[in-house]
Amino acid sequence: MRTRITDSLKEAMKAKDAERLGTLRLINAAIKDQDIALRVEGKSVGDPEILAILGKMVKQRQESARAYEEGGRLELAEREQAEIKVIEDYLPAQLSDAETEAAVDAAIAETGAESIRDMGRVMGVLKGKYTGQMDFGAVGPMVKARLG
Helix, strand or coil, rough: CHHHHHHHHHHHHCCCCCCHHHHHHHHHHHHHHHHHHHHHHCCCCCCCHHHHHHHHHHHHHHHHHHHHCCCCCHHHHHHHHHHHHHCCCCCCCCCCCHHHHHHHHHHHHCCCCCCHHHHHHHHHHHHHHHCCCCCCHHHHHHHHHHHH
């Protein structure tokens, strides 16, 4: 994943694609920040962590774009949307609603979850398998409804 991002960064430099280059530099900086934070524990950032970072970056930009639109700053909202498109190039495809429901059901069955107290284990399994492929903010209530 890291290599793919670095290669894209080099291509954007050669193509003089300033917008893409800026976004890729932001992605690299976020990964390096996480690397530094984990270095204390003797760990480094792997693909699952990179996917989580990218997912968080998309979510931040969606919130910013919404705020800009509400404030009438459409040019800034468009810039945020452009950054989202670049970041999403590195994320796996999002699961459909039906696929998400099937994944939740499978995780509940896999963990043997029976009550709301088992929600953490179910979410852990989902995050382990589907990081970057589903919105866990929306999945949490779905799991809760199935276990409650």
